[in-house]
Amino acid sequence: MTVAAGGVTAGLRGEELGRRLVGLLGEDKVLWKRHDLLLYEYDGAVDTAAPDAVVLPNETADVAKLARFCWDHGVPLVPRGAGTGLSGGAIPVFGGVVISFARMARILEIDVPGLRAVVQPGVINLHLSTAVAPYGLYFVPDPSSQKACTLGGNVAENSGGPHTLAYGVTTNHVTGLEVVLADGTVVRLGGRAWEQSGYDLVGLFVGSEGTLGIVTEVTVKLTPLPEDKRTILAGFPTMDQASETVSAIIAAGIVPAAIEMMDALATEAVESAVHAGYPRDAGGILLVEADGLRDGLDEQRERIEAICRAQGATTLRVAGSALERERLWAGRKGAFAAMGRLAPDYYVQDGVIPRTRLPEILRHVREVGERYGVRIANVFHAGDGNLHPLILFDGSAGEAVLEQVKQAGFEIVAACVEAGGSLTGEHGIGMEKNCYMPIQFSANDLAVMQRVKRAWDPAGLMNPGKLFPTPGRCREYDLGRRR
Ligand SMILES: Cc1cc2nc3c(=O)[nH]c(=O)nc-3n(C[C@H](O)[C@H](O)[C@H](O)COP(=O)(O)OP(=O)(O)OC[C@H]3O[C@@H](n4cnc5c(N)ncnc54)[C@H](O)[C@@H]3O)c2cc1C
Numbered sequence: 001m002t003v004a005a006g007g008v009t010a011g012l013r014g015e016e017l018g019r020r021l022v023g024l025l026g027e028d029k030v031l032w033k034r035h036d037l038l039l040y041e042y043d044g045a046v047d048t049a050a051p052d053a054v055v056l057p058n059e060t061a062d063v064a065k066l067a068r069f070c071w072d073h074g075v076p077l078v079p080r081g082a083g084t085g086l087s088g089g090a091i092p093v094f095g096g097v098v099i100s101f102a103r104m105a106r107i108l109e110i111d112v113p114g115l116r117a118v119v120q121p122g123v124i125n126l127h128l129s130t131a132v133a134p135y136g137l138y139f140v141p142d143p144s145s146q147k148a149c150t151l152g153g154n155v156a157e158n159s160g161g162p163h164t165l166a167y168g169v170t171t172n173h174v175t176g177l178e179v180v181l182a183d184g185t186v187v188r189l190g191g192r193a194w195e196q197s198g199y200d201l202v203g204l205f206v207g208s209e210g211t212l213g214i215v216t217e218v219t220v221k222l223t224p225l226p227e228d229k230r231t232i233l234a235g236f237p238t239m240d241q242a243s244e245t246v247s248a249i250i251a252a253g254i255v256p257a258a259i260e261m262m263d264a265l266a267t268e269a270v271e272s273a274v275h276a277g278y279p280r281d282a283g284g285i286l287l288v289e290a291d292g293l294r295d296g297l298d299e300q301r302e303r304i305e306a307i308c309r310a311q312g313a314t315t316l317r318v319a320g321s322a323l324e325r326e327r328l329w330a331g332r333k334g335a336f337a338a339m340g341r342l343a344p345d346y347y348v349q350d351g352v353i354p355r356t357r358l359p360e361i362l363r364h365v366r367e368v369g370e371r372y373g374v375r376i377a378n379v380f381h382a383g384d385g386n387l388h389p390l391i392l393f394d395g396s397a398g399e400a401v402l403e404q405v406k407q408a409g410f411e412i413v414a415a416c417v418e419a420g421g422s423l424t425g426e427h428g429i430g431m432e433k434n435c436y437m438p439i440q441f442s443a444n445d446l447a448v449m450q451r452v453k454r455a456w457d458p459a460g461l462m463n464p465g466k467l468f469p470t471p472g473r474c475r476e477y478d479l480g481r482r483r
Contacts, residue, residue: 011074013095018053021097024069029056040098043083043090044145045432046347046395046402051078051092055099060178060186060216063099067214068184070097076464077182079210081122081153084145086348087430089156089209093465099214101152107131108217115222116175116192121152121215128220137222140167143426144333152215158207160426162258162332163289165383167223169426171206176219179205179212182457192219204452209428210463212456226291229257230301231325234308235282235315239263239378242284243358245311246382249288249304250355256304258289259383260332263362265342266377266390273338276331277324279315286382287332335379336390342375343392347402349409350427351416355385364415365389372408386425387416414439429467435474437467 012020018032031037031054041048052075057063070077076096083090092098101122109118112135119128125146129138142161143149149159155177160169167173176190190202205212236242239261246259262270262285267278278285286308290300305316319325339346353361362378365387369376380388389412393405413423413433417440423433437446450468453460465473 011076011096013052013075017073017075017097020073021053021055021066021069024065025055025057025062029058029062030054031056040080040083040100041091043080043085043088045086045088045091045430046345046406047088047091047431049091049093050095051098052095053097055097056103057099057101058103060180063180063214063216064184064186066097066099066184067180067182070461071183071459074459074461076461077214078463079121079152079156079214081150081156082124082145082148084149085153085157085430086350086427087157087209087424087432089428089430089463089466090153091431093431096461101150104216105150110135110222111192112137112222114192115224116219117222118176118217118219119151121150121155121218123151125149125151125154132222133225135222136225138225139220140164140173140223141170144336146333151218151220155206155215155218156208156210157426157428160381160384160386162260162287162329162381165259165381166255166257171203173221173223174202174206174218175221176217177202177205177215178217180214180216182213182459182462186216187213190219194221207428209430209466211453211467212462214462226257226293228294228297229289229291229325230297231319231328232286232288232290232301232304232308233278233315233317233319233328234286234288234305234313235279236284236286236308236311236313237282239284239362240359241312242286243362243382245286245308245313246358247356248307248311250383252303252307254290254300254303256288256300256383257291258287259381260287261285261378261380261382262287262332262335263378265375266335266338266379269338269341269377270331270335272341274331274334276327276334277317278331282315285315287328332379339377339390339392342377343394345395346377346390346392347405347409348427349387349389349391349412350424351387351413351421352425353385353387353416353419353421355383357419357421358382358385361387361415361419365412368408368411372404374405374408376408381425384425385421387412410436431465434465434467435469437469
């Protein structure tokens with residue numbers, strides 16, 4: 001096997017690889033015919049690439065056997081959960097084997113007194129919270145894709161969600177991992193205890209996007225369900241006013257469980273698709289949720305309402321029942337899917353900025369849209385300063401249009417970095433932003449990350465073509481902003 005600077009270039013491939021895997025693992029665990037592989041060329045992002053084979057393991061031993069085989073034969077290995085990722089993380093850029101966790105989807109243990117659950121990586125995020133709800137518990141990270149995305153994907157992307165503002169993202173809710181390394185070795189990182197001695201390898205692994213190893217078991221922290229909630233919908237004449245309100249709430253010392261924002265274009269799509277009851281005439285809306293002990297919640301709600309009013313809110317509504325709260329959240333959680341009402345395709349960006357810079361960066365987003373002649377809807381985790389501009393386009397218009405859309409996305413994310421933010425909040429770098437890494441990280445920063453990668457995956461077979469710039473593909477990008 002040869003590893004070139006740009007990625008993996010040689011090794012066992014094609015139908016021969018498929019046949020050898022059938023011999024290794026059995027026919028029922030391997031897909032290798034062209035028509036069976038089509039589905040695995042895609043995830044939630046815009047790029048595609050075909051695997052040579054797909055393996056569906058039943059247990060850790062299958063994963064270890066597969067990893068050892070790939071190691072011996074120079075075959076890239078790309079883990080896949082539900083394929084909802086938005087940075088092309090599960091796309092096999094250099095072909096090889098996609099390992100799907102659809103069959104490793106069992107909750108192995110619910111430890112109520114210890115506030116832990118042990119799950120296989122294919123467990124769907126919402127299924128875990130549903131399973132532990134009868135015990136008055138939940139798993140905090142709640143990506144808007146939670147009806148479909150898996151715990152393995154959440155760990156790999158260090159996923160967040162509307163309610164991670166006050167409680168932290170995936171890394172704050174994972175205490176232990178079982179991981180299969182590139183050579184097939186099985187290791188256990190962390191455990192059930194919150195504090196571990198030695199290097200924090202769980203912390204390093206969470207967010208590593210499948211580039212360091214394959215997660216085969218996850219131990220997560222469970223959290224008691226809040227006693228009560230107050231969900232407030234506020235509509236403002238302008239996005240500037242909605243943005244200022246976010247900072248004003250936090251500056252008042254209130255950290256709600258969630259502060260989500262949406263512009264008029266996104267509201268139009270959501271109302272057409274979900275009928276969540278959002279004001280169509282608002283320039284910007286906020287969905288704010290406070291939760292915790294019942295005592296004091298109404299006082300917090302009143303303070304939030306007063307701040308919204310002072311910032312010029314023209315609509316102010318508090319969910320009066322669980323059903324109404326669900327309807328309000330259905331609008332937010334269904335927002336990406338609702339974009340289909342506006343355009344055949346969308347490309348979502350995921351930049352982070354210091355919250356106080358929201359008004360100016362949102363103005364920049366609008367200006368980029370005008371310059372490129374594209375409509376951009378905004379739906380995002382405003383409390384975290386985590387933007388999600390959705391650039392609307394028609395993919396059937398050809399490759400040149402997609403390239404323009406990507407360039408518009410690059411300009412937005414570059415402005416986020418320049419404002420003191422980051423390339424990604426929660427969707428990961430993947431193959432989408434690996435070329436952009438030098439605008440946030442110096443050569444020394446990247447070299448230290450590469451050394452970590454090589455320590456775990458010396459042959460470069462674990463999800464190659466992700467996270468790090470690949471020389472051939474990345475040359476064309478404007479990296480003039482390199483520090
Ligand atoms: C409509 C929509 C809304 C979304 N909202 C949010 C949101 O609010 N917050 C958020 O953070 N994200 C969001 N996402 C992005 C996405 O859902 C998350 O990144 C999610 O965690 C991906 O999970 P998945 O199971 O689909 O992983 P996949 O897309 O299959 O894979 C994602 C990455 O994880 C790696 N991976 C998967 N399983 C393993 C494993 N067992 N071991 C090692 N690596 C693995 C893959 O190689 C890949 O790099 C959204 C996506 C969509 C489509």
